[in-house]
Amino acid sequence: MARVVLGLIGFGTVGSGVVQLLSHQKSLNLKKIAVLDSNKERAVKTVCPVTTNVNEIIEDPEIEIVIEAMGGEHPALEYIRGALERRKHVVTANKEVLAKYGPELFALARQKGVAIFFEASVAGGIPLISTMNKGLEANEIAAVTGILNGTTNFILSSMESKGESYDAALKQAQQLGFAEADPTNDVDGHDVAYKLSILSALAYERFIKPQDIFREGIRNVTAQDMAHAKEFGYRIKLIGTSRLAKDVTSGDSACDVRVHPMLVPLDHPLANVSGSSNGILVNGHAVGEILMVGPGAGSLPTASAVVGDTINLASALQLPDFATYFQPNIRSEWGNVVSVGSWSCPFFLRILVSDTAGVIGQIGTILGAHKISLASIVQKGVQKDEHGASAEIIIMTQSTKEQTLRDAIAEMQKCSFFKSMESLFRVFEAPV
Amino acid sequence: MARVVLGLIGFGTVGSGVVQLLSHQKSLNLKKIAVLDSNKERAVKTVCPVTTNVNEIIEDPEIEIVIEAMGGEHPALEYIRGALERRKHVVTANKEVLAKYGPELFALARQKGVAIFFEASVAGGIPLISTMNKGLEANEIAAVTGILNGTTNFILSSMESKGESYDAALKQAQQLGFAEADPTNDVDGHDVAYKLSILSALAYERFIKPQDIFREGIRNVTAQDMAHAKEFGYRIKLIGTSRLAKDVTSGDSACDVRVHPMLVPLDHPLANVSGSSNGILVNGHAVGEILMVGPGAGSLPTASAVVGDTINLASALQLPDFATYFQPNIRSEWGNVVSVGSWSCPFFLRILVSDTAGVIGQIGTILGAHKISLASIVQKGVQKDEHGASAEIIIMTQSTKEQTLRDAIAEMQKCSFFKSMESLFRVFEAPV
Numbered sequence: 001m002a003r004v005v006l007g008l009i010g011f012g013t014v015g016s017g018v019v020q021l022l023s024h025q026k027s028l029n030l031k032k033i034a035v036l037d038s039n040k041e042r043a044v045k046t047v048c049p050v051t052t053n054v055n056e057i058i059e060d061p062e063i064e065i066v067i068e069a070m071g072g073e074h075p076a077l078e079y080i081r082g083a084l085e086r087r088k089h090v091v092t093a094n095k096e097v098l099a100k101y102g103p104e105l106f107a108l109a110r111q112k113g114v115a116i117f118f119e120a121s122v123a124g125g126i127p128l129i130s131t132m133n134k135g136l137e138a139n140e141i142a143a144v145t146g147i148l149n150g151t152t153n154f155i156l157s158s159m160e161s162k163g164e165s166y167d168a169a170l171k172q173a174q175q176l177g178f179a180e181a182d183p184t185n186d187v188d189g190h191d192v193a194y195k196l197s198i199l200s201a202l203a204y205e206r207f208i209k210p211q212d213i214f215r216e217g218i219r220n221v222t223a224q225d226m227a228h229a230k231e232f233g234y235r236i237k238l239i240g241t242s243r244l245a246k247d248v249t250s251g252d253s254a255c256d257v258r259v260h261p262m263l264v265p266l267d268h269p270l271a272n273v274s275g276s277s278n279g280i281l282v283n284g285h286a287v288g289e290i291l292m293v294g295p296g297a298g299s300l301p302t303a304s305a306v307v308g309d310t311i312n313l314a315s316a317l318q319l320p321d322f323a324t325y326f327q328p329n330i331r332s333e334w335g336n337v338v339s340v341g342s343w344s345c346p347f348f349l350r351i352l353v354s355d356t357a358g359v360i361g362q363i364g365t366i367l368g369a370h371k372i373s374l375a376s377i378v379q380k381g382v383q384k385d386e387h388g389a390s391a392e393i394i395i396m397t398q399s400t401k402e403q404t405l406r407d408a409i410a411e412m413q414k415c416s417f418f419k420s421m422e423s424l425f426r427v428f429e430a431p432v
Numbered sequence: 433m434a435r436v437v438l439g440l441i442g443f444g445t446v447g448s449g450v451v452q453l454l455s456h457q458k459s460l461n462l463k464k465i466a467v468l469d470s471n472k473e474r475a476v477k478t479v480c481p482v483t484t485n486v487n488e489i490i491e492d493p494e495i496e497i498v499i500e501a502m503g504g505e506h507p508a509l510e511y512i513r514g515a516l517e518r519r520k521h522v523v524t525a526n527k528e529v530l531a532k533y534g535p536e537l538f539a540l541a542r543q544k545g546v547a548i549f550f551e552a553s554v555a556g557g558i559p560l561i562s563t564m565n566k567g568l569e570a571n572e573i574a575a576v577t578g579i580l581n582g583t584t585n586f587i588l589s590s591m592e593s594k595g596e597s598y599d600a601a602l603k604q605a606q607q608l609g610f611a612e613a614d615p616t617n618d619v620d621g622h623d624v625a626y627k628l629s630i631l632s633a634l635a636y637e638r639f640i641k642p643q644d645i646f647r648e649g650i651r652n653v654t655a656q657d658m659a660h661a662k663e664f665g666y667r668i669k670l671i672g673t674s675r676l677a678k679d680v681t682s683g684d685s686a687c688d689v690r691v692h693p694m695l696v697p698l699d700h701p702l703a704n705v706s707g708s709s710n711g712i713l714v715n716g717h718a719v720g721e722i723l724m725v726g727p728g729a730g731s732l733p734t735a736s737a738v739v740g741d742t743i744n745l746a747s748a749l750q751l752p753d754f755a756t757y758f759q760p761n762i763r764s765e766w767g768n769v770v771s772v773g774s775w776s777c778p779f780f781l782r783i784l785v786s787d788t789a790g791v792i793g794q795i796g797t798i799l800g801a802h803k804i805s806l807a808s809i810v811q812k813g814v815q816k817d818e819h820g821a822s823a824e825i826i827i828m829t830q831s832t833k834e835q836t837l838r839d840a841i842a843e844m845q846k847c848s849f850f851k852s853m854e855s856l857f858r859v860f861e862a863p864v
Contacts, residue, residue, distance in 0.1 A: 021570050021718055119567070125719035127567025134566070135551070135559025138453050138739035269704065269725065286453055286736035287557035287727065293701065294722040304718035307570035319751045 003029040004314035007057030008048075009079055010070030011035045014093050014120070016044040017303025018069055025307065028314055032057050036070075043299075058082045065313055067306060068092040077101055084108045084116070089323070091309045093120035093302055099197035102207040103332045115326040117309035122195040123148060123278045125301030126294040127308070132202040132282065133328055139284025141203035145241040146280035147273050148195045148259075150296040151186035152218050152238045154178045154276040156261075160226045160235065166219060178276055188217035192240040192259040200242040200255055202328060206335030208242070208257050214340040216260035225423050228350065228380075228394060234263035235271040239428060245338045254336035256343050263348050264428040269293070281430075289430075341403030346375060346427035348396050351412070352419040355382050355389035359417045363393065366415075370408040373398035390419055399429065435461040436746040439489030440480075441511055442502030443467045446525050446552070448476040449735025450501055457739065460746055464489055468502075475731075490514045497745055499738060500524040509533055516540045516548070521755070523741045525552035525734055531626035534639035535764045547758040549741035554627040555580060555710045557733030558726040559740070564634040564714065565760055571716025573635035577673040578712035579705050580627045580691075582728040583618035584650050584670040586610045586708040588693075592658045592667065598651060610708055610729075620649035624672040624691040632674040632687055634760060638767030640674070640689050646772040648692035657855050660782065660812075660826060666695035667703040671860060677770045686768035688775050695780050696860040701725070713862075721862075773835030778807060778859035780828050783844070784851040787814050787821035791849045795825065798847075802840040805830035822851055831861065 004027065008015060011033050022030050023046075033046070034054040057063055058079065066083040068090060070076050077097045083090050084105065092098070098105065098121055109116050119129045132141070147153050151173060158169040170187070173179035185191050193213040201207040218238050229236050240259040246252075264271040269291050273279030278296025283289050295301035316322045353359045360377055367374060375396040382391050397405065412418050436459065440447060443465050454462050455478075465478070466486040489495055490511065498515040500522060502508050509529045515522050516537065524530070530537065530553055541548050551561045564573070579585050583605060590601040602619070605611035617623050625645040633639040650670050661668050672691040678684075696703040701723050705711030710728025715721050727733035748754045785791045792809055799806060807828040814823050829837065844850050 017718075025570075125716075126722055127563045130562060130567045131559045134744055135562045135740060136736065137743045138457075138736045267704075269701065272699075272701065272704070284557075284736065286449075286732045286739070288730075288733055290558055290724065290726040292722065292724050295720045298720075300718045301720055304568065304570050304716065307718070308567060311569045312566055316757050319754050319757060322751050322754070322757075325748050325751060325754075 003027055004064055004317055005062045006030050006065045006067060006310065007060065007063040008033045008067045008069060009054060009057060010068065011042055011050065012070070013299045014071070014302045014306065015069040016042060017299035018067060018306050019044050019046050019048070020300070021303050021307040025311060028310060031060070031063055054079055058086060058088070063088060064317060065089045065091060065310060067310060068094055069306060071096070073097060073100065080105060081108065084112055084114060087112045087114055089114045089117070089313055091117045091306055091313065093306055095121040095191065095194040095198060099194035099207065099210050102197065102201055102330065103334060106327070106330050107332045109323070110327055113321065113323050115313060115323040117313055117326070118198070119309045120302050120305035122198050123280060123292070124150070124294070124296040124298060125304045126278060126280065126292050126296065127305070128280055128292055129202065131290070131292065132199065136282060136284050136287060136290070139286050141244070142283040142285060143241060143243040144199045144203055144280065144282050145239065147237055147270060147278050148192045148240045148280065148296065149186055149238060150276035150278060151179045151183065153273065153278070155187070156218060156221065156236060156238065157274045159221070159223055163223050163227070165223055166221060187219055189215040189238065189259040192238065196240050196242045196257050196259065200257055200335055201330045203242060204244060204255055204335060205329050205331050206333065207330065208255060208335045208337060212257070212337045214258040214260070218261055221261055222423070225350070225425070229263050229348070229425070232263070232348070232396065233266050234427070235266055236261050236425065237264045237270060239264070239270070245343070252336060254338045256338050258340055260426060262426050262428045268428065270428070341406060342401065344399045344401045345429055346397050346399050347405050348423070348425040348427055349394070350422040351393050351395070352390045352422060353393055353417045354419060355391040356417060359391065360393070362415065362417060363395070363412065366411050367397070367408055370404050372400045372404060372408055387419070392422070396427070435459055436496055436749055437494045438462050438497045438499060438742065439492065439495040440465045440499045440501060441486060441489060442500065443474055443482065444502070445731045446503070446734045446738065447501040448474060449731035450499060450738050451476050451478050451480070452732070453735050453739040457743060460742060463492070463495060486511055490518060490520070495520060496749060497521045497523060497742060499742060500526055501738060503528070505529060505532065512537060513540065516544055516546060519544050519546055521546045521549070521745055523549045523738055523745065525738055527553040527623065527626040527630060531629035531639065531642050534629065534633055534762065535766060538759070538762050539764045542759055545753065545755050547745060547755040549745055549758070550630070551741045552734050552737035554630050555712060555724070556582070556726070556728040556730060557736045558710060558712065558724050558728065559737070560712055560724055561634065563722070563724065564631065568714060568716050568719060568722070571718045573676070574715040574717060575673060575675040576631045576635055576712065576714050577671065579669055579702060579710050580624045580672045580712065580728065581618055581670060582708035582710060583611045583615065585705065585710070587619070588650060588653065588668060588670065589706045591653070591655055592662070595655050595659070597655055598653060619651055621647040621670065621691040624670065628672045628674045628689050628691065632689055632767055633762045635674060636676060636687055636767060637761050637763050638765065639762065640687060640767045640769060644689070644769045646690040646692070650693055653693055654855070657782070657857070661695050661780070661857070664695070664780070664828060665698050666859070667698055668693050668857065669696045669702060671696070671702070677775070684768060686770045688770050690772055692858060694858050694860045700860065702860070773838060774833065776831045776833045777861055778829050778831050779837050780826070780855070780857040780859055782824065782826050782854040784822045784854060785825055785849045786851060787823040788849060791823065792825065794847065794849060795827070795844065798843050799829070799840055802836050804832045804836060804840055819851070824854070828859070
């Protein structure tokens, strides 16, 4: 078999791993690597020529597959688009570009008769994309739920195991290379939102606009929250989910797509996905529930997905018109989301109230008036400050619609006993 | 797209699930079902004609894909072979036929230019085959290890949670339909051995003859063993593994392939795979470790894998010569295995000795002479019977070569203090 000629764009963490793994693949010929700065020291040595002119890859008629491993929105988008327009197949790890421009890019690929492979864009080395795309082909997917960001899982795991603050855990993650100097993309949930858009496209045939996805990060999670959660039998994890729902107003099918911290029961497998690992539950109507756990990031695990895609693509290249087989059924319009308030789950609240008799009764009355059932309500202790004595109350509700809970909270906040809302967490229940 | 015409052989548990799921697939046309007994009541209704003459499927030129869901060695082997010889693609859930005749059948498929899809043959609904075959394509697999049989996992889980005997748990599993009337295939590890042969073919390109696989079932596991294991922080699971090893005599690559009960640390994910679920760890040189957990058996989960395969196959049928893309790299010769004695792990022993002073010292001396380090040695209690007083001793060793341990045990058995070997379990360590 003739060797398939490749071009690589990006020679950072992922690109270095790709170069390393490709060196063992005799049927693949890496012809050129495009980088932004040709003088930068690289982690991996290669005899492959390096250029700062990406057109030497995109416009080279000999190159059949372009691997995009630079990340970020621009100019990666333009490079991917340019490669597809020149009828080159693309392998990419770029969740941001796919989430923001997926409908356009997959339509372009179909039009040009080429394929986009993107196993590395979600869950690093875990073969989640091929599982959703091919392995569970006979299933209608009811939900995809899990821990999809290694950085935040590392931070939350350290906070819990060492009892340390978010800031201390973040700093350590940065020193160890698990978090970037500007951690916004990870800790505020953007990265998970991109991945949920891609998973929604595979599960429900439509990408979700990242700005439509409800997003709450981990900046406000405290060591105290961790300790309280543990006392109640839970662990705090940043959970992303995309579930099939019905839009109540239109009746159309829509998705409940969201990323936020959740209290996960300690005996649930997701609670035991620690450090920088990822763990994902997929619920299909025929198979039931599948769990996949593995390294969600890192040079070689991510490169494992990129190079796996490349090998699969290259071995299919000899088939005429094979690309249609690899074009997932994704519609060109964006998907709809339901309001975050329309979904139900149990809630965990920590509030400060004035330390006066009858407060618990008043809270119970307000919640009851909203038909919210309590699982437990506990007063944790009394503290004194310049505003008088405050009591800390922890409330765990039964499953209730989020909008109903919000209405009840708004009512409590009007009461004279109410001092402040310290924390509000959603509680994980098995999806569906 | 023209509808792809299918024939189904077998209308039992798996076949019924297949019929049910196929009814939602508009691009697939199930033309006929072959059964052994046409008068039998079926769980699922279908308008599809049913025949007792399998040749109406195998010899029908219109049928492109034959789904074999009858199980067992004969006549399933002959039907699969007959379908391949007539250039029909085959989707099968039959681990026994693949494990025993894999080299011949895959060679025949290559020769005839057709594909064999077999996702359902291992781990039921978990897409493990496609993950090994495509998802982890860039990896050299170091080990595949896990809980591969739902029946035995159900029995062991009930024994532990209810403290009941093997016989009681088996009986209950039979009543609930989780175990067959003759449970040999499951409880003696044959089923796992077949699956390990198939996984070895995917990981190391060679099937392993089932009779070459070291096999120890769960018949001798007692509730007492379970309780002792728990006390030491372990849970007993039936673990199958195939690991790349070196044959010390020839220097050739060979596999360590085996199925036996093991003590799994309680905090390891495999310890928490309960009931009839399966859980598998795959270790790849690039990705590290991937865990997959899900339903390992059952009508719809297994049918999910069968129908997923069928959809993937059918959508590729329009590509000329596509079958090579789906022919895994499997050599036609059988793989070699290393002796079970050549692998190392920690061991858990429970022995009865005469209740005399200095016995623990003597045991320690014998183990020490064989350079076996102890993790712990504990006397659990003294019991009296017609042969005098006996003490129960529990020994946990550090990792040691199994042959070395066997030599040491043989030496102990010659000593006057030795009464009987009550249990011997290998202890799970993370593979590689």
